[in-house]
Amino acid sequence: MKDCRNEELIAEIINLEAILNLPKGTEHFISDLHGEYEAFNHILRNGSGSIREKVHALFKQELTNEQMDELCFLIYYPEEKINTLKQVHSLNSDWWFDAIERLLSIVRFSSSKYTRSKVRKALPKTYAYILEELIYQYDETTDKKAYYRQIIQKIIDLGTAERFVTDLAYLIQRFVIDHLHVIGDIYDRGPYPDKIMDALIDYHSLDIQWGNHDIIWLGAVSGSKACLANVLRISARYGNLDLLEDNYGIDLSALRTFSRKKYQENFKFKPKSNPYRKLSITEITDAMKIQQAMAVIQEKLEGQLIQRRPEFMMTPRLLLDKIHNGQIMLDHVTYPLVNECFQTVDWSDPYRLTSEEEAVITDLLHQFQHAERLNQHMAFLIDKGALYLPYNNNLLIHGCIPLHPNGTFQSITFDGRAYAGKQLLDFFESNIRRAFDQPWQTEDFATDLIWYLWCGECSSLFGKKAMKTFERYFIEDKSTHLEEKNAYYILRNDPEICQKILHAFRLNLENAHIINGHTPVKTIKGESPIKAQGKMLVIDGGFSKAYQSVTGIAGYTLLYNSFGMQLAAHKPFSDKQAAIKQNQDILSNRQIVDRQIKRLKVKDTTIGASLIAEANSLKKKLGRSTQIKDTIETKID
Incomplete structure (x- = not known):
C-alpha cells in the first residue's frame, strides 16, 4: 500500500516538474473599457491580433489575403460568419471539409504549449473524444490519414459540421489567450x-x-x-x-x-x-x-x-x-x-x-x-x-x-x-x-x-x-x-522611482514592470505609453469613444508571451455586422516592449512558483528527496 502511494506521489512530481518546462502561456492585458462592449468583445475574440498572426503563419503560402481574412472572421464570429456566407452561396461538403481541416491545424498550433490534461478540460464535451483523436494522433504521413479524413467526412455527412466548426472556433479563442488581466474601469461612459x-x-x-x-x-x-x-x-x-x-x-x-x-x-x-x-x-x-x-x-x-x-x-x-x-x-x-x-x-x-x-x-x-x-x-x-x-x-x-x-x-x-x-x-x-x-x-x-x-x-x-x-x-x-495630479504621474517617468515602487511590492527582478491604466495616453500629441525606459507601461488608449479625440487611437492592449511583451495600439472599431460582412478587422500597430533573450517557461511565472512549492511539498512527504530527484530526471530523459 505504501509503495502504491509512493508511486502516485512520484508520478505527480514528474507531472508537476514537466509542466514547469512548458512555454509560458500568453497573458492579455486590457484597461479602461468604459462600457464599450463591441470593441472589447472583438479584441477578446481576436486576441489583439494573435489569431490573425497564427492564421498567417500557417496559411500565408496556401491562401490569399482575402481567404485568410475570411478564416479569421470564421474564428472570431463563427455563427454570424457562417450565416453571412450562407446568404452569399451554399456551403458544400468541400467547403466544410476545408474549414474543419484548417481550424484543426490552428487548434494544434495554438494548443501546443499546454499539457494534454489542460487541453482535454477545454474540449467541448460533445466532441471531446473525436477532437482528442484529431489533435494528438493526427499525422498526414501515416497510414491513418484515411481514418482521420473519414472522421471529418462523417461529421459533415451527419449534418453536425456547423456545430463542430463553431466549437473549434471558440476552442481557438480559448487557447490563444491563457489568462486575461483587466486593469480597471469597466463601468461608466459607454452603454454596456x-x-x-x-x-x-x-x-x-x-x-x-x-x-x-x-x-x-x-x-x-x-x-x-x-x-x-x-x-x-x-x-x-x-x-x-x-x-x-x-x-x-x-x-x-x-x-x-x-x-x-x-x-x-x-x-x-x-x-x-x-x-x-x-x-x-x-x-x-x-x-x-x-x-x-x-x-x-x-x-x-x-x-x-x-x-x-x-x-x-x-x-x-x-x-x-x-x-x-x-x-x-x-x-x-x-x-x-x-x-x-x-x-x-x-x-x-x-x-x-x-x-x-x-x-x-x-x-x-x-x-x-x-x-x-x-x-x-x-x-x-x-x-x-x-x-x-x-x-x-x-x-x-x-x-x-x-x-x-x-x-x-x-x-x-x-x-x-x-x-x-x-x-x-x-x-x-x-x-x-x-x-x-x-x-x-x-x-x-x-x-x-x-x-x-x-x-x-x-x-x-x-x-x-x-x-x-x-x-x-x-x-x-x-x-x-483644473484638477492637480499627484506627483506620481510625473515621477513615473523616472526608472529609479518605478524601481522603488516595485521593490516596495516585493518585485525586485530587473525585468519587472508597472502596468497602469486610468490616464489616457495622448498618442495624437506624441505621448508614449512606454515610460521610465520600459519600467512603466500605461495601457489606457481610449476604448471609450469619449476619449478617442484626445488619444487619437481606440485603446491599447498588451500581450505577454514566452518571447516577451508586445503593445498593440488599436484603431476605432466600426460596426460588428459590417465588420463580419466585410472581414474588416480592428487595425492594430504592434510595438515590442520587452523581448526575452531566453524563452520564458512556466517555471518563470507566478503559477510556476506555486507548482514548485507543491512539488517540494510532495518530495518532503516521500522523505527521500535526492533519490526522487534522480528518478524524475531518469524518467523525463
Missing part, C-alpha cells in the same frame, strides 16, 4: 458594462484590478449613498439611464417624478451624445433634470460625509455653505455662479436632504442592493478583483501609488496610524471587502472609505488633489476646473 461583465464571468481565466469608476458601483451596492449619487449622475450625464432601468432592473420612476417636479431644462446638464443610439426628446429632458437632481443630492451627501470624517481632510470641498447671493468664494477669490439649480437647498442647513430627496435616495439604495443581476456582477468584481496584483514579476494597478514630489510615499492617518505605499493599498482593500460584506452599514468608516477612494487626495484610484465636479457645473472660469 453589463455585457462586458457577462463576458468576463464566462471567461476561462482572468483577474481584475478595480478602477475608480468600478469602485463607485461597488460602493453603491455596499451602502454608500454618496457613491450611489455619483453613479446616477454619471449615468444621466452620458445618456445611459436605460442601463439601470432595462439591464439592471432599477425603477427610476420616483426619481424621474421628483426631478420633473423640482428642476427645469438647463442645457449645461444636457446628456452627452450616446454613440449607440439617439436619445428621444423626452429622454434628453429627463436626463437633464435627473442630472441636476443628483448633482445637488451628491453635494449634500458628500458634505455630510466630509463632516463626519474629518480624518479624510476634505473640508475645503465643503462648498454649499460658501454660496451667498449667487456667488461663491474659493481661495479668497469670489466667482459668480452659473447654471444654478439649488432650489432644494436650505441655506440655513445646506447639507440636509429634503424629505423627498431622502425618500428618493433611500428607495434607490434599496433597489441597488437587491437588484439580482447587478449584485451578481458586483460579487464577481469582488471575487476576481483587487486594488493591485503582483503577477509574473509585473505590478498591475489601475491608478497610482500616491507620492510626494520628492518621491517618498504619501501617507494618510486613520485612527492614529499612518498608511503609505503598499500598506495603504492593503488597508483600502480590506475596508472595501468589509463594506461589501456588510451592506446594511451605510455610514460606517469602511463604506465611507470607498467614497474616499473615488475622490480623496491620497486615493490610489483617483490620483488628484481634488475632484472639481462642482466647479465644472457651476463656475464659468475654467481655471477653477
Whole structure:
C-alpha cells in the first residue's frame, strides 16, 4: 500500500516538474473599457491580433489575403460568419471539409504549449473524444490519414459540421489567450458594462484590478449613498439611464417624478451624445433634470460625509455653505455662479436632504442592493478583483501609488496610524471587502472609505488633489476646473522611482514592470505609453469613444508571451455586422516592449512558483528527496 502511494506521489512530481518546462502561456492585458462592449468583445475574440498572426503563419503560402481574412472572421464570429456566407452561396461538403481541416491545424498550433490534461478540460464535451483523436494522433504521413479524413467526412455527412466548426472556433479563442488581466474601469461612459461583465464571468481565466469608476458601483451596492449619487449622475450625464432601468432592473420612476417636479431644462446638464443610439426628446429632458437632481443630492451627501470624517481632510470641498447671493468664494477669490439649480437647498442647513430627496435616495439604495443581476456582477468584481496584483514579476494597478514630489510615499492617518505605499493599498482593500460584506452599514468608516477612494487626495484610484465636479457645473472660469495630479504621474517617468515602487511590492527582478491604466495616453500629441525606459507601461488608449479625440487611437492592449511583451495600439472599431460582412478587422500597430533573450517557461511565472512549492511539498512527504530527484530526471530523459 505504501509503495502504491509512493508511486502516485512520484508520478505527480514528474507531472508537476514537466509542466514547469512548458512555454509560458500568453497573458492579455486590457484597461479602461468604459462600457464599450463591441470593441472589447472583438479584441477578446481576436486576441489583439494573435489569431490573425497564427492564421498567417500557417496559411500565408496556401491562401490569399482575402481567404485568410475570411478564416479569421470564421474564428472570431463563427455563427454570424457562417450565416453571412450562407446568404452569399451554399456551403458544400468541400467547403466544410476545408474549414474543419484548417481550424484543426490552428487548434494544434495554438494548443501546443499546454499539457494534454489542460487541453482535454477545454474540449467541448460533445466532441471531446473525436477532437482528442484529431489533435494528438493526427499525422498526414501515416497510414491513418484515411481514418482521420473519414472522421471529418462523417461529421459533415451527419449534418453536425456547423456545430463542430463553431466549437473549434471558440476552442481557438480559448487557447490563444491563457489568462486575461483587466486593469480597471469597466463601468461608466459607454452603454454596456453589463455585457462586458457577462463576458468576463464566462471567461476561462482572468483577474481584475478595480478602477475608480468600478469602485463607485461597488460602493453603491455596499451602502454608500454618496457613491450611489455619483453613479446616477454619471449615468444621466452620458445618456445611459436605460442601463439601470432595462439591464439592471432599477425603477427610476420616483426619481424621474421628483426631478420633473423640482428642476427645469438647463442645457449645461444636457446628456452627452450616446454613440449607440439617439436619445428621444423626452429622454434628453429627463436626463437633464435627473442630472441636476443628483448633482445637488451628491453635494449634500458628500458634505455630510466630509463632516463626519474629518480624518479624510476634505473640508475645503465643503462648498454649499460658501454660496451667498449667487456667488461663491474659493481661495479668497469670489466667482459668480452659473447654471444654478439649488432650489432644494436650505441655506440655513445646506447639507440636509429634503424629505423627498431622502425618500428618493433611500428607495434607490434599496433597489441597488437587491437588484439580482447587478449584485451578481458586483460579487464577481469582488471575487476576481483587487486594488493591485503582483503577477509574473509585473505590478498591475489601475491608478497610482500616491507620492510626494520628492518621491517618498504619501501617507494618510486613520485612527492614529499612518498608511503609505503598499500598506495603504492593503488597508483600502480590506475596508472595501468589509463594506461589501456588510451592506446594511451605510455610514460606517469602511463604506465611507470607498467614497474616499473615488475622490480623496491620497486615493490610489483617483490620483488628484481634488475632484472639481462642482466647479465644472457651476463656475464659468475654467481655471477653477483644473484638477492637480499627484506627483506620481510625473515621477513615473523616472526608472529609479518605478524601481522603488516595485521593490516596495516585493518585485525586485530587473525585468519587472508597472502596468497602469486610468490616464489616457495622448498618442495624437506624441505621448508614449512606454515610460521610465520600459519600467512603466500605461495601457489606457481610449476604448471609450469619449476619449478617442484626445488619444487619437481606440485603446491599447498588451500581450505577454514566452518571447516577451508586445503593445498593440488599436484603431476605432466600426460596426460588428459590417465588420463580419466585410472581414474588416480592428487595425492594430504592434510595438515590442520587452523581448526575452531566453524563452520564458512556466517555471518563470507566478503559477510556476506555486507548482514548485507543491512539488517540494510532495518530495518532503516521500522523505527521500535526492533519490526522487534522480528518478524524475531518469524518467523525463
